[in-house]
Amino acid sequence: MIFDYNVIWEALPLYLGGLLTTLKLLAISLFFGLLTAIPLGLMRVSKQPLVNGAAWLYTYVIRGTPMLVQLFLIYYGLAQFEAVRESFLWPWLSSATFCACLAFAINTSAYTAEIIAGSLKATPHGEIEAAKAVGMSRYKMYRRILLPSALRRALPQYSNEVIMMLQTTSLASIVTLIDITGAARTVNAQYYLPFEAYITAGVFYLCLTFILVRLFKLAERRWLGYLAPRKG
Amino acid sequence: MLKGYGAVILDGVWLTLQLALSSMALAIVLGLIGVALRLSPVRWLAWLGDLYATVIRGIPDLVLILLIFYGGQDILNRVAPLLGHDEYIDLNPLVAGIGTLGFIFGAYLSETFRGAFMAIPKGQAEAGMAYGMSSLQVFFRVLVPQMIRLAIPGFTNNWLVLTKATALISVVGLQDMMFKAKQAADATREPFTFYLAVAALYLVITSVSLLALRYLEKRYSVGVKAAEL
Numbered sequence: 416m417i418f419d420y421n422v423i424w425e426a427l428p429l430y431l432g433g434l435l436t437t438l439k440l441l442a443i444s445l446f447f448g449l450l451t452a453i454p455l456g457l458m459r460v461s462k463q464p465l466v467n468g469a470a471w472l473y474t475y476v477i478r479g480t481p482m483l484v485q486l487f488l489i490y491y492g493l494a495q496f497e498a499v500r501e502s503f504l505w506p507w508l509s510s511a512t513f514c515a516c517l518a519f520a521i522n523t524s525a526y527t528a529e530i531i532a533g534s535l536k537a538t539p540h541g542e543i544e545a546a547k548a549v550g551m552s553r554y555k556m557y558r559r560i561l562l563p564s565a566l567r568r569a570l571p572q573y574s575n576e577v578i579m580m581l582q583t584t585s586l587a588s589i590v591t592l593i594d595i596t597g598a599a600r601t602v603n604a605q606y607y608l609p610f611e612a613y614i615t616a617g618v619f620y621l622c623l624t625f626i627l628v629r630l631f632k633l634a635e636r637r638w639l640g641y642l643a644p645r646k647g
Numbered sequence: 648m649l650k651g652y653g654a655v656i657l658d659g660v661w662l663t664l665q666l667a668l669s670s671m672a673l674a675i676v677l678g679l680i681g682v683a684l685r686l687s688p689v690r691w692l693a694w695l696g697d698l699y700a701t702v703i704r705g706i707p708d709l710v711l712i713l714l715i716f717y718g719g720q721d722i723l724n725r726v727a728p729l730l731g732h733d734e735y736i737d738l739n740p741l742v743a744g745i746g747t748l749g750f751i752f753g754a755y756l757s758e759t760f761r762g763a764f765m766a767i768p769k770g771q772a773e774a775g776m777a778y779g780m781s782s783l784q785v786f787f788r789v790l791v792p793q794m795i796r797l798a799i800p801g802f803t804n805n806w807l808v809l810t811k812a813t814a815l816i817s818v819v820g821l822q823d824m825m826f827k828a829k830q831a832a833d834a835t836r837e838p839f840t841f842y843l844a845v846a847a848l849y850l851v852i853t854s855v856s857l858l859a860l861r862y863l864e865k866r867y868s869v870g871v872k873a874a875e876l
Contacts, residue, residue: 479807479853480846481814483825488846491832492839582707589709589818596710609717617706617714624705 419608423615426602433598434619440512440584440594444519445577451524456531457557470528477525482583485522490514490590515587523580530576534569535561567638574631578624585620595619649844652831656841659824660848666741666813666823667852670748671806677753682760683786696757703754708812715747716740716819740821748816752809759801763794796867803860807853814849824848 423430458470477485493499493508507513538561546556588597599616603609636643649656684696703711720738727736767790775785817825828845832838 476846476850479850481811481825481849483814483817484842484846484849487829488839488842492842495837495839585707585709586815596707596713599710600713603713603717607721609714609721613710613714613718616710617702620707620710621702621705 419606419611422602422606422608423611426598426612426615429593429598429601430595430615430619433593433595433616434623436587436592436597437581437584437594437623440515440519440587440592441577441581443516444523444584445580447516447520448523448527448580451520452527452531453562455524455528456535459528459532460535474525474529477522478529482518482522482586483589486515486518486586486590489518511587511590511592515584515590515592519580519583522583523576526576526579527573530569530572531565534565534572537568538565568642570631570635570639574628574635577631578627581623581627582620649831649840650835650837652827652835652841655831656824656827656844656848659822659827660852662741662821663813663823663825664852666744666748666816666821667810669745670752670813671809673745673749674752674756674805674809677749678756678760679791681753681757682764685757685761686764700754700757703751704758708748708751709815709818711751712744712747712815712819715750716743719743719746740816740819743819744813744816744821748809748812751812752805755805755808756802759798759805760794762801763797764790766797767793796864796871799860799864799867803857803864806856806860810852810856811849 455470455473458466459474461467461470489508490511499505499508542560542564543556546560551559584594585596587594588600591597593601595616599612602612602615606612681696681699684692685700687693687696716738720736720743723736723738727733771789771793772785775789776782780788813823814825817823817829820826824845828841832841835841
């Protein structure tokens with residue numbers, strides 16, 4: 416078995432296009448996922464059973480079912496209802512890119528909400544007492560004390576979630592999108608060279624993973640420097 | 648139930664469970680081998696273990712599944728004629744699925760096990776050595792039993808991810824519940840109903856596992872005092 420570089424070299428533009436699609440899917444779903452995760456995380460630390468319970472149910476169901484099922488429910492499933500097909504949302508809901516972003520954003524919002532809730536709960540109680548002692552309102556306390564420090568401390572766990580999300584975006588290739596995995600599947604289908612096609616995709620993902628790890632290390636040094644062990 | 652497809656999908660549940668349990672068994676074996684390599688004092692063995700854990704965890708499951716399934720089939724059909732086997736061999740999706748998921752999750756488990764082993768006080772292994780046990784005896788008689796308690800939370804997480812990852816094997820043609828649901832959805836043109844049913848089944852499996860593993864964690868922690876705040 417000889418590794419056929421020529422085919423991969425020729426298919427490189429396809430892979431680079433796939434790389435762009437992967438990054439686009441990742442960025443969009445992480446952005447909207449984080450945006451919804453913050454209120455959900457706050458709901459998860461609420462003392463009101465109804466508010467907390469609703470967020471708990473959401474994260475429990477999303478985290479307890481496979482991403483593939485969620486993606487199929489949105490992309491193939493919603494078309495079952497005529498009301499959906501005739502609504503103004505249909506142009507979006509019939510697009511694979513939109514459905515993939517929606518499914519990924521929903522998925523990551525559930526995991527991220529739990530990370531944020533865990534981080535909020537781990538706030539040293541002295542900080543909360545001090546905020547109350549200087550007479551901050553609840554809103555001000557969350558805005559100035561709890562959220563800034565909780566979001567920073569969530570960074571290491573969030574970096575894991577981002578890397579998991581990068582890997583999850585490979586499912587987009589199942590709903591016809593040409594991301595990195597989709598490019599590899601196209602190459603394999605054309606030339607029947609499974610090793611060359613998928614190992615190239617694997618190398619792309621490994622590089623992306625290492626870059627993300629590096630970026631998060633830098634972010635941690637910037638925002639979590641005060642928690643790092645002292646040098647020397 | 649479900650327009651007569653209920654029984655078909657339940658058949659798929661059995662296959663999903665078989666796949667998940669068998670691949671977990673394989674993953675535990677590979678995870679133990681992986682962690683033994685990674686914690687080994689021999690430099691190149693430790694490097695080999697690290698390479699396994701890093702590379703596998705850095706590549707999406709789906710890519711590895713496609714690589715091992717199609718690549719494995721390719722290798723098999725190149726090697727088989729050399730051994731005097733002339734027919735084309737089709738990989739059994741269940742066997743290939745167990746091998747692939749076991750191989751992937753072995754890497755994740757080796758990471759979970761590594762954290763657990765490192766949390767065991769050094770004196771334990773040294774005491775075993777002092778009694779004249781061989782390093783294999785120390786590993787299986789002293790370290791592994793203590794490691795289990797420490798590894799359960801991480802293991803629970805790995806198991807849940809593995810259970811959900813089994814759905815991906817339907818992409819290479821295993822007739823698990825996801826595959827059956829797709830067939831039913833295509834035949835009846837009611838995809839939402841069937842995917843929702845499958846989602847509910849996965850939720851049942853993950854909920855039951857969560858309860859069972861929480862009970863196990865309690866059992867293994869009986870002898871450990873929890874510090875109260």
